[in-house]
Amino acid sequence: MDEAIRIMGIDPGLRRTGWAIIETRGNSLRFVGAGTVRSTDKADLASRLCQIYEGLSAILKQFAPEEAAVEATFVNKDATATLKLGQARGIAMLVPAQAGLPVAEYAPNAVKKAVIGVGHGDKKQIHMMVKVLMPKASFDTDDAADAIAIAICHSHNRHSAASRLAVEMQS
Numbered sequence: 001m002d003e004a005i006r007i008m009g010i011d012p013g014l015r016r017t018g019w020a021i022i023e024t025r026g027n028s029l030r031f032v033g034a035g036t037v038r039s040t041d042k043a044d045l046a047s048r049l050c051q052i053y054e055g056l057s058a059i060l061k062q063f064a065p066e067e068a069a070v071e072a073t074f075v076n077k078d079a080t081a082t083l084k085l086g087q088a089r090g091i092a093m094l095v096p097a098q099a100g101l102p103v104a105e106y107a108p109n110a111v112k113k114a115v116i117g118v119g120h121g122d123k124k125q126i127h128m129m130v131k132v133l134m135p136k137a138s139f140d141t142d143d144a145a146d147a148i149a150i151a152i153c154h155s156h157n158r159h160s161a162a163s164r165l166a167v168e169m170q171s
Helices: 045-063 079-098 108-116 123-133 142-170
Strands: 005-011 016-025 028-038 067-071 103-106
Touching: 005 045, 005 079, 005 142, 016 045, 016 079, 016 142, 028 045, 028 142, 045 079, 067 079, 067 142, 079 103, 103 108, 103 142, 108 123, 108 142, 123 142
Parallel strands: 005 067, 067 103
Antiparallel strands: 005 016, 016 028
């Protein structure tokens, strides 16, 4: 039987960054933990990014995942908000990368397809399927639920993600 792999899913955001830890062994999934790192709205941008960095670093140290997955940034109409989200996403990728973990990226539609079976769906459908796939899962925010979905997506795609990474490293 395959050995268990611990995966950290991260849904980046400047106000709230969702995180989740799951274990995958073969085709089975086990919920380990999930939550939300929050930054102080009134703090300056650099301080808020530090808060996200410190929060994710503490979670990484506590749960010791072997792989990480982050949701890719989508572009919206507000360029300033997109830029800030991109900076938070950079922190979400930096923390596991600094710890030596491989970090996979998934588009929001790929996450939805992996969890609900189609590339478009609302938060309620994602939450419902997360609970179906992992009945013991608990989450405090939509962001934490999304992080669980990102980790599930990675568990389904991790072998192809590892193959892509190996090919990219050879070129």
